[in-house]
Amino acid sequence: MLYFIGLGLGDAKDITVKGLEIVKQCSRVYLEAYTSILTVGKDALEEYYGRELILADRDMVEQEADEILRGADISDVAFLVVGDPFGATTHSDLVLRAVNAGIQYRVIHNASIMNAVGCCGLQLYNFGETVSIVFWTDTWRPESFYDKIKKNRDLGMHTLCLLGEGRKVYEPPRYMTVSQASGQLLEITICVGLARVGAEDQAIRAGTLSQLATCDLGGPLHSLIVTGNLHPLEVDMLRLSAVTADALQGLRAADSSTYTS
Amino acid sequence: MLYFIGLGLGDAKDITVKGLEIVKQCSRVYLEAYTSILTVGKDALEEYYGRELILADRDMVEQEADEILRGADISDVAFLVVGDPFGATTHSDLVLRAVNAGIQYRVIHNASIMNAVGCCGLQLYNFGETVSIVFWTDTWRPESFYDKIKKNRDLGMHTLCLLGEGRKVYEPPRYMTVSQASGQLLEITICVGLARVGAEDQAIRAGTLSQLATCDLGGPLHSLIVTGNLHPLEVDMLRLSAVTADALQGLRAADSSTYTS
Known part of the structure; x- marks a missing residue:
């Protein structure tokens, strides 16, 4: 046996x-x-x-x-x-x-974590597809987990995010923290803040939601855009008003393949 | 403690x-x-x-x-x-x-069953929302579980169906079998078979998928309809060609509220 x-x-x-x-x-x-x-x-x-x-x-x-x-x-x-x-x-x-x-x-x-997660008080019945969040590298920033989380939320479902292992062959494993995973999730939500549009001192700032949360755009009136899918040209434009040089690093790797120009 | x-x-x-x-x-x-x-x-x-x-x-x-x-x-x-x-x-x-x-x-x-179900070989990652299938009575035939299964299938997800208890107060519990649950699922899918439409001997038979599976409609040509939401008038019409008197019992209780006539 x-x-x-x-x-x-x-x-x-x-x-x-x-x-x-x-x-x-x-x-x-x-x-x-x-x-x-x-x-x-x-x-x-x-x-x-x-x-x-x-x-x-x-x-x-x-x-x-x-x-x-x-x-x-x-x-x-x-x-x-x-x-x-x-x-x-x-x-x-x-x-x-x-x-x-x-x-x-x-x-x-x-x-296993798939059922023990119920200890937090959320009903296991209400969980949708489980996703894995992997470590991003400079050149590999998969975001499919975001789409799955969105699908679950659209259905009113919770999403259990299993946090990645970064093990390479012959290296000890490293384990992603909740803080790292939350950071990666925050980076995915690219937003644009606009203030006093049309005025001489208009301001436009593009960045992650967390970046904009600490960004002062001055006097009224302010507007906020939460971006959806981005055309590569839109990405180029947003880079002009990026909060920081690397603010838009998190832009979706799939962009260039999603659109044909 | x-x-x-x-x-x-x-x-x-x-x-x-x-x-x-x-x-x-x-x-x-x-x-x-x-x-x-x-x-x-x-x-x-x-x-x-x-x-x-x-x-x-x-x-x-x-x-x-x-x-x-x-x-x-x-x-x-x-x-x-x-x-x-x-x-x-x-x-x-x-x-x-x-x-x-x-x-x-x-x-x-x-x-618990929520994770042990993985023993069947299906990946737990690929399960969507869990549903409960309850015992139907003559007057109470909830079908919300069907819509949830459909949503999961639309997303390519498996669905764990927890099978109902039929306990009433002061009665011993009874537990639904896989066979009973499958039967209820089969009854939900109302189909219409049509043969030789327009000919003198045309035949139309409405029933569950399983009923039509054993239904001989004679010579060609045959067509098959898998119904979606049904208007109450459509239900009345289908009853005219029902395979058996109770063939359309499984028709969705929500029908009359889904449509305003």
Whole structure:
């Protein structure tokens, strides 16, 4: 039997009683090492379970699945996953390989962020599609998550934003903070403030919503534009009145492909 | 401390190790008795936990919250919930009462259907709004779940349909089956089959998709209409060619209010 066992979200004791009993009796115990982190490390888990854990990173699961499945038809092998086994990464590939090899499998569920998020008081029923917000780089600023959030809001739904990992091969993972994610979201909303239009001292300032929140455009009358899709020519124009040189960095990477000029 | 402890989805051993330790040490242990069921009953839980459990039905949680909270500022009280504590019913009311009474609370998460459903192989990321399908009666046939499913499908999202409880006060609960829910979904899709229109032996049959699937309209040519919103007059007309007398029972209750005649 191949057991997929969820470890929950906190520490070693968040495994279920059933899961712990199975871990203690399996011939080999793998620990999935790539989708999420507990507050404790492998050593603490090994000590609490009283078992040696074999770290299984993405490469191993994809390329050495046969090794993981070895002997699982005649003995028990456990595959431990932080959260629920079918939360973030579904292990469909490993399941299908097991089934094809005539090996039975069983899932021991546990909490994952997809349901535990209900602790904040928002109804799980009212969540739409979950999105992932990834780290932006100077040249890669994907914004598809924004459109999904907008779709959800249009339907009156909440959106759970899973915050990105920035791991590159052979680098330790880095985890996005709520502050970083909020900053990226703020940068997406490009606005234009206008004051005293037509007067000699008219002022136009383009920037993110947060930039404009601290921008003094002087006496009345003021107007504010919240931009939608932007034509590349519009972007060029807005740059003329950008609050700061990099104020419009957040402009949508898809712009030039959205419009044909 | 007031502990909200998730029990998971299966049997007594699906509680987490942490949850079990807390249950054993609390001065009183309540078992929420109204949102879901385990495969085992209260007796089996009491035996495994080694603790007496106080059943807390909806009335008690709403009307005797003070009794549940009694002494939780100086000792520990546990409130057990099948699945995750913030899965189906959020216990926001109880949380707020505790906080207002100066009682600290803590949540011990566990699996619930909202995340465990990932075991079927569909990505949790790709689920839209969750819907509830309730038992229809002769006079009450709500279909709002259909519109939500459609919205999700329009966005390319899967829809988890939680199947209704039919409990009335002082009656044992009954639980909707997949078969019953599928039947209700099938009844919603009213279609019209037409054969040899204009010929002497033309045939028109209106019914649910499943009825038309077993309906022989004879020789060619055939056409099929999948209906959208129906005007009350259209409904009257379709009844003339209904496959069976009750074929159009499933027609949308909202029809007469959707249109003004």
